[in-house]
Amino acid sequence: MKICLVVDDSRVIRKVARRILEDLGFEVAEAADGVEALAWCRTITPHVILLDWNMPNMNGLEFITQLRAEPAGDQPRVIFCSVENDLERIRQAMAAGADEYIMKPFDGDIVASKLTMAGAL
Amino acid sequence: MTPRDLELAAKLCAERAGLSVDPDKHYLLENRLAPVARREGFSSIEELMAAVRNREEERMVWAVVEAMWPAETSFFRDPATFELIASDVLPKLARRAGKAPLRIWSANCGAGQEVYSLAMLLAEQTSFGAGVELFASDLCERRLEKAQSGLYSQFEVQRGLSAHRLVRHFESAEEGFVLSPRVRQTVRWRRVNLIEDIARLGQFELIVCRHLSAHLAQAARERLFANLTSARAPGGCLVLGGGETAPGLVCAAERPGFHVRPGGERAAA
Structure with missing residues (x-):
């Protein structure tokens, strides 16, 4: 079963995302910030990461920058999932190595569509 | 919507655009026609349909037909x-x-x-x-x-x-x-x-x-x-x-x- 790591400081968002992802056949793991997510990725590489932007300790952009700089190996697909909807921010996320970008609020159709576009479904 | 209004809307759709609208699907007609009624300044769909029936204005007839035209679309669909x-x-x-x-x-x-x-x-x-x-x-x-x-x-x-x-x-x-x-x-x-x-x-x-x-x-x-x-x-x-x-x-x-x-x-x- 494919693993999706949901990285978001909101427990509610993690719960909503978990429900959608489990319906799509993913095993779901959760992290509340970038530090926790990075530690997780160094143990088991998830297939895909759903990544919030604004989080305490380490934000999404800092996380993906560090993730993509990790020594060569399996790299997960990363889909940003954020309230940030400015095109410049989206460009910044893509330039940092994101595969797709979801603007909150989202629903199951949008998540499935973006996972497909990112090659993760 | 009254059965008479539903039938009129379905008839206009068929005549003007070949559109097959089932008058039994009143929820669909009501969902689509309510915004048309509001936009045209009527207080209800019934008022809109009365105007369509009595005035026979082309603009109003087409507003009804166009509202029923299939609208589902998305970027890069399929x-x-x-x-x-x-x-x-x-x-x-x-x-x-x-x-x-x-x-x-x-x-x-x-x-x-x-x-x-x-x-x-x-x-x-x-x-x-x-x-x-x-x-x-x-x-x-x-x-x-x-x-x-x-x-x-x-x-x-x-x-x-x-x-x-x-x-x-x-x-x-x-x-x-x-x-x-x-x-x-x-x-x-x-x-x-x-x-x-x-x-x-x-x-x-x-x-x-x-x-x-x-x-x-x-x-x-x-x-x-x-x-x-x-x-x-x-x-x-x-x-x-x-x-x-x-x-x-x-x-x-x-x-x-x-x-x-x-x-x-x-x-x-």
Whole structure:
């Protein structure tokens, strides 16, 4: 079963995302910030990461920058999932190595569509 | 809505546009007609339908018919269709068109997502450019106006459009995202009723008209396919939705929806 790591400081968002992802056949793991997510990725590489932007300790952009700089190996697909909807921010996320970008609020159709576009479904 | 109003709305849809509307689906009619009533300054759908019945104003009649016209659309709907158009159909058609411009028609373009998906594909292929005429039509004036604005909500741009294409082809707008003028200006627009005589439009190497025929009554469906088949240039391709079939054309193997003339001419799909 494919693993999706949901990285978001909101427990509610993690719960909503978990429900959608489990319906799509993913095993779901959760992290509340970038530090926790990075530690997780160094143990088991998830297939895909759903990544919030604004989080305490380490934000999404800092996380993906560090993730993509990790020594060569399996790299997960990363889909940003954020309230940030400015095109410049989206460009910044893509330039940092994101595969797709979801603007909150989202629903199951949008998540499935973006996972497909990112090659993760 | 009263049974009399439901029947009148269904009758007008059938007469004017060949649209098959089941008067028993009152929830659908009410959902679509309530915004029309509000927009036109009526306090209820009943008032709107009374005005349609008594005044016989063409504008009001068409407001009802257009509101019932199928509206479901998204960017790159059925992505495999667009992948085939980009990788296979367009290169073949471009080789055959030679110096003449390649004419492409999105026949039921709705709010523009389908024709703009084609426009983005063309913008991403350097081998095309000035040699393509991209034409879009719809029955509904309001949807054509929205389409021409190129303005889409956050929800709309997340349906089928990749983030890469969003940042490449769109600009931020006050209430959403607007397609760049460079892409938007490649499309020419016209209101067309697909069951009327459309010979004036000429012929096209590629026609896309998906997921419409199932909404039409039998006679209108036959007229639609006769029109689309006549508008298809020799060797051209008609793209329908998967499962739709046009009499006289065959669906190309392994390419659901891609219809060409059987034998006799070099096919694009």
